[in-house]
Amino acid sequence: MKAFVHVALKKSVLDPQGKAIQAALAKRGHRGIGDVRQGKCFELQLDPSLSREAAAQEVERVAREVLTNPVIEEYSVRWEG
Amino acid sequence: MKAFVHVALKKSVLDPQGKAIQAALAKRGHRGIGDVRQGKCFELQLDPSLSREAAAQEVERVAREVLTNPVIEEYSVRWEG
Secondary structure, eight states, X not given: OEEEEEEEEOTTSOOHHHHHHHXXXXXXXXXXXXXXXXXXXXXXXXXXXXXXXXXXXXXXHHIIIIIOOTTTEEEEEEEEO | OEEEEEEEEOTTSXXXXXXXXXXXXXXXXXXTEEEEEEXXXXXXXXXXXXXXXXXXXXXXXXXXXXXXXXXXXXXXXXXXO
């Protein structure tokens, strides 16, 4: 069982790194790409002995308390397997 | 139309950042989490006038040529909208 936690800056927070990538892409001739935002992604391997609910709780806790800065970031969780 | 490009270190490449997070989580008492790997995630907003195929080609090119270091990283693309 694997969880992917995607952490990104809130929409209301300016993302200068994304803007720099966007400008670099435009300069290289990639005209079809508009807004770019960069985030982090964490791939967490869960203990297979955990139940689905316990695993989901654990991942939510880790995402909220450790991986995300709630002032400027938000997270989403995606499951695999 | 939005594309998410997820860039991660190849499985064969050591991920010290992921290992550090894993150790920190274990120390904090999160026992259910095993292996951790950290990657980057790019959210690309595509020009709505592009066809689905043209957009997919553009994103593949950007992911391969700009966002990923093919020596140590691999990427995957996910679509939304």
